Amino acid sequence: MIRRKDECRIEYREKMRDGNGTVRLTSLIAGPEELNNKGRLFSRITLNPGCSIGYHVHETDAELFYILTGTGAYSDNGTVVNVQPGDVTICETGHGHSITNTGEDVLELVAVIVYA
Amino acid sequence: MIRRKDECRIEYREKMRDGNGTVRLTSLIAGPEELNNKGRLFSRITLNPGCSIGYHVHETDAELFYILTGTGAYSDNGTVVNVQPGDVTICETGHGHSITNTGEDVLELVAVIVYA
Numbered sequence: 001m002i003r004r005k006d007e008c009r010i011e012y013r014e015k016m017r018d019g020n021g022t023v024r025l026t027s028l029i030a031g032p033e034e035l036n037n038k039g040r041l042f043s044r045i046t047l048n049p050g051c052s053i054g055y056h057v058h059e060t061d062a063e064l065f066y067i068l069t070g071t072g073a074y075s076d077n078g079t080v081v082n083v084q085p086g087d088v089t090i091c092e093t094g095h096g097h098s099i100t101n102t103g104e105d106v107l108e109l110v111a112v113i114v115y116a
Numbered sequence: 117m118i119r120r121k122d123e124c125r126i127e128y129r130e131k132m133r134d135g136n137g138t139v140r141l142t143s144l145i146a147g148p149e150e151l152n153n154k155g156r157l158f159s160r161i162t163l164n165p166g167c168s169i170g171y172h173v174h175e176t177d178a179e180l181f182y183i184l185t186g187t188g189a190y191s192d193n194g195t196v197v198n199v200q201p202g203d204v205t206i207c208e209t210g211h212g213h214s215i216t217n218t219g220e221d222v223l224e225l226v227a228v229i230v231y232a
Contacts, residue, residue, distance in 0.1 A: 002192055005202025028182055028204045036178050036209065038154035038230040044182070062152050066144055066160070066226060068184070076118055086121025088144045093152065110182060110226050114154040 003028070008044075019098065021051030041113035047072070051107075052100035058091050063113045065089040065099065070107030073100045119144070124160075135214065137167030157229035163188070167223075168216035174207050179229045181205040181215065186223030189216045 009027045016023045024046040032040045040061065047053070047070075055075055065074075067087045074083045075098040076091075082102070083089060091097040093116040101107035125143045132139045140162040148156045156177065163169070163186075171191055181190075183203045190199045191214040192207075198218070199205060207213040209232040217223035 001206050001208070002190070002197055002199065003204040003206070005200070008202070008204065028180070029206075034178075034180070034206055035228075036230045036232055042180060042182075042228060062150075064144070064150070064158060066158075074118070081118055083118065084121070086124070088119040088124065090117050090119070090145075090150055092117070112151075112158060112228060114152045114230075116152055 003030075015054075016052075017054035017056045017098070019052035019054035019100070021048060023047055023051055023053055035114075039112060039114035041111060043111050044068075045109050045111050047099070047101040047107040049101050049104055049106070053098055055096055055098035057096040058093055058113075060093070061113050061115045062093045063091045063097070063111060066110045068108040068110060070101060070105050071103035072107045073102045074098070119146075131170075132168075133170035133172045133214070135168035135170035135216070137164060139163055139167060139169060151230075155228060155230035157227060159227050160184075161225050161227050163215070163217040163223040165217050165220055165222070169214055171212055171214035173212040174209055174229075176209070177229050177231045178209045179207045179213070179227060182226045184224040184226060186217060186221050187219035188223045189218045190214070 026044040028042045077095040142160040193211040
């Protein structure tokens with residue numbers, strides 16, 4: 001099946017995980033069943049300059065980010081590193097992460113969450 | 117953990133699935149364990165103009181494409197449709213698909229494979 005760009009569900013979340021600003025989440029799937037119930041998220045995430053997703057721990061799943069555009073500061077289970085387009089971040093089950101747009105342009109990434 | 121862009125494994129496959137030309141696959145994961153063994157692929161796939169991945173059936177898993185750049189012709193289990201940036205394709209388990217770069221620019225997408 002095909003889901004056209006304008007058919008993808010867009011959600012705006014303020015202070016996501018106690019972060020700053022408003023984060024846009026474009027869901028590329030209708031629900032976990034489109035991932036064969038092996039995960040629950042396949043999304044494009046957009047953060048304007050200064051916006052962030054606050055630090056949180058993935059207790060029952062793991063989340064991967066693939067950076068598309070922009071620059072950010074990523075907390076990798078407490079260690080903050082800079083990330084750029086092409087970089088991949090992996091938050092294993094039981095670990096935590098956060099991400100902040102530290103640049104002047106929009107920070108965009110593809111995120112995938114798979115269950116533990 | 118972080119995997120930097122230049123640390124991602126790149127593979128070139130000629131006539132992939134009996135398609136045309138050479139396809140570049142940039143693996144964003146080291147292996148299925150980074151998807152908690154819920155899937156086996158999270159990659160950026162690049163097709164030059166005229167290149168294709170031939171038609172094949174996903175018997176034991178499902179594959180999703182998220183189109184980043186370019187334009188293509190996608191066979192959705194036998195029905196060919198045009199795809200553009202932002203579109204999502206879902207090849208369910210037991211279904212088949214193919215993709216051809218029909219444009220003048222590079223066609224790039226993010227692919228995810230989850231097990232059945």
